[in-house]
Amino acid sequence: MNPGGIDLEKTVMRILVRDPERYADREIEVSGWVRGNRDQKAFGFLAINDGTHFNPLQVVYDQGNVSSFEEVSRLRVGAAVTVRGKFLVTPDAKQPFEIIAHEIVLEGDAPEDYPIQPKRHTREFLREVAHLRPRTNLFSAVFRIRSLAAYAVHEFFQERGFVYIHSPIITASDAEGAGELFRVTTLPAQKPPVNEQGEVDFSQDFFGRKANLTVSGQLEAEAFALAFRDVYTFGPTFRAENSNTPRHAAEFWMIEPEIAFADLQDDMDLAEQMIKSVIGKIMALAPEEMEFFFKFVDKGLEVRLRTILEQDFARVTYTNAIEILEKAKAQFEYPVAWGNDLQTEHERYLTEQVFHKPVFVTDYPRDIKAFYMRQNDDGKTVAAMDLLVPGVGELIGGSQREERAELLEQRMKETNINRDELWWYLELRKYGGVKHAGFGVGFERLIMYLTGVGNIRDVIPFPRTVNSCEF
RNA sequence: UCCUCGAUAGCUCAAUGGUAGAGCAACCGGCUGUUAACCGGUAGGUUGUAGGUUCGAGUCCUACUCGAGGAGCCA
Numbered sequence: 141m142n143p144g145g146i147d148l149e150k151t152v153m154r155i156l157v158r159d160p161e162r163y164a165d166r167e168i169e170v171s172g173w174v175r176g177n178r179d180q181k182a183f184g185f186l187a188i189n190d191g192t193h194f195n196p197l198q199v200v201y202d203q204g205n206v207s208s209f210e211e212v213s214r215l216r217v218g219a220a221v222t223v224r225g226k227f228l229v230t231p232d233a234k235q236p237f238e239i240i241a242h243e244i245v246l247e248g249d250a251p252e253d254y255p256i257q258p259k260r261h262t263r264e265f266l267r268e269v270a271h272l273r274p275r276t277n278l279f280s281a282v283f284r285i286r287s288l289a290a291y292a293v294h295e296f297f298q299e300r301g302f303v304y305i306h307s308p309i310i311t312a313s314d315a316e317g318a319g320e321l322f323r324v325t326t327l328p329a330q331k332p333p334v335n336e337q338g339e340v341d342f343s344q345d346f347f348g349r350k351a352n353l354t355v356s357g358q359l360e361a362e363a364f365a366l367a368f369r370d371v372y373t374f375g376p377t378f379r380a381e382n383s384n385t386p387r388h389a390a391e392f393w394m395i396e397p398e399i400a401f402a403d404l405q406d407d408m409d410l411a412e413q414m415i416k417s418v419i420g421k422i423m424a425l426a427p428e429e430m431e432f433f434f435k436f437v438d439k440g441l442e443v444r445l446r447t448i449l450e451q452d453f454a455r456v457t458y459t460n461a462i463e464i465l466e467k468a469k470a471q472f473e474y475p476v477a478w479g480n481d482l483q484t485e486h487e488r489y490l491t492e493q494v495f496h497k498p499v500f501v502t503d504y505p506r507d508i509k510a511f512y513m514r515q516n517d518d519g520k521t522v523a524a525m526d527l528l529v530p531g532v533g534e535l536i537g538g539s540q541r542e543e544r545a546e547l548l549e550q551r552m553k554e555t556n557i558n559r560d561e562l563w564w565y566l567e568l569r570k571y572g573g574v575k576h577a578g579f580g581v582g583f584e585r586l587i588m589y590l591t592g593v594g595n596i597r598d599v600i601p602f603p604r605t606v607n608s609c610e611f
Numbered sequence: 612u613c614c615u616c617g618a619u620a621g622c623u624c625a626a627u628g629g630u631a632g633a634g635c636a637a638c639c640g641g642c643u644g645u646u647a648a649c650c651g652g653u654a655g656g657u658u659g660u661a662g663g664u665u666c667g668a669g670u671c672c673u674a675c676u677c678g679a680g681g682a683g684c685c686a
Contacts, residue, residue: 180644180645185646253621258647260635260647388685533686537685
């Protein structure tokens with residue numbers, strides 16, 4: 141009850157959409173930001189979005205009903221308002237319902253230089269106003285999907301009894317060989333302490349040794365998999381690579397499950413189930429947002445996602461993939477030869493031209509893969525898998541891990557991995573070591589795949605890339 | 612890091628080496644159910660920065676800055 145004695149209920153769009161009939165002809169109060177204002181001589185229409193639902197709410201304001209009519213008719217896009225009025229279900233109109241206002245209060249004005257207009261903006265421009273872009277349709281949809289996808293990922297693993305591990309953000313290990321590292325230090329940038337050789341003396345640093353931001357939680361996850369059996373990490377990851385592409389960021393999130401008593405086949409089964417589960421949940425949880433992507437972002441997206449849900453992913457060994465590529469009529473810029481890593485053009489050809497769906501490529505040559513991957517009996521390949529998907533490229537990379545201590549040590553020696561730093565990783569093999577496997581999913585690449593948005597900078601709220609750390 | 616392309620009004624884009632324009636947004640006005648509303652009008656510019664060629668440069672040349680796409684690296 142408000143002071144005026146009218147039965148008035150504060151509500152939000154999410155609730156109204158769920159059960160409009162419950163509110164029919166009742167007095168309600170809704171607050172939101174103006175998305176559009178179409179004023180006429182004696183009445184007008186306000187589209188307001190309160191952030192709780194993708195679609196805006198239509199507010200009808202009439203000179204006879206609203207005392208601040210003149211002020212309301214001049215409201216600009218971006219202003220924040222509170223509206224009180226009668227809720228009306230309008231089954232025959234373009235919008236499912238509207239509110240007939242009797243009071244509209246300006247909560248926060250938006251001056252005429254508000255950069256977001258009710259028109260199409262380029263993504264490049266919107267990146268420059270990343271603090272305002274979540275108020276647009278596209279980014280409203282992207283970031284709600286991002287939130288729901290994170291939820292769906294957790295739900296998938298939790299339903300299966302996986303234990304969520306918070307792997308460290310700061311690590312002392314720089315031996316994982318997964319790209320350039322961000323140094324974490326409290327040493328002064330000017331004149332840091334030096335040792336007798338004239339090198340920076342990291343023994344005087346905060347941790348008494350070199351420390352970096354993590355590039356992967358995998359090694360720590362392996363330790364927990366050998367205690368809990370099924371675990372996953374889901375957290376931020378940092379790469380200081382000087383790579384400027386629509387698929388790379390310096391700070392991104394990774395999902396890394398790790399499963400014990402499991403081999404590469406189990407690993408691929410898990411990856412496939414996870415992708416399908418997340419897609420299915422997102423389509424069920426955010427139909428308005430997905431419809432927007434299908435219609436305005438990527439015309440082929442709907443068919444692609446539905447195909448994934450209905451069909452098994454393809455699986456092909458690296459060796460067979462090379463044979464397919466060698467027989468291909470397509471002209472490749474880079475030569476195809478056993479022992480060479482697959483180039484982007486080769487991966488795209490396989491997933492987009494040969495299989496037309498996600499494909500696992502397995503059993504890569506030992507020499508082009510990481511030291512921890514399990515060696516196959518042929519002595520040439522390792523039990524690795526990459527999941528290639530149309531449009532995005534490499535979405536998942538994983539492997540069965542080398543559980544045999546002597547073979548692991550031998551590979552570390554061959555690839556110049558510092559044995560002393562990873563003593564604990566070797567002990568995992570010494571004490572109750574068993575076969576186990578895992579993979580890493582680039583969370584942003586998953587979002588790109590789900591939404592059809594082609595640039596990683598547009599699926600991260602405030603993206604960090606080379607030479608760019610605004611906001 | 613390499614290759615290619617680009618930078619003109621707040622936004623999206625035009626403009627043979629010869630007076631910088633349009634649509635949208637903004638502002639003013641019109642319109643009794645609009646929904647990317649519609650109609651009329653007004654205002655808005657050191658053409659990314661610094662040099663150079665030329666009688667004359669948004670346009671040609673050089674360097675730089677920023678952005679995008681492709682490649683490498685990877686998730």
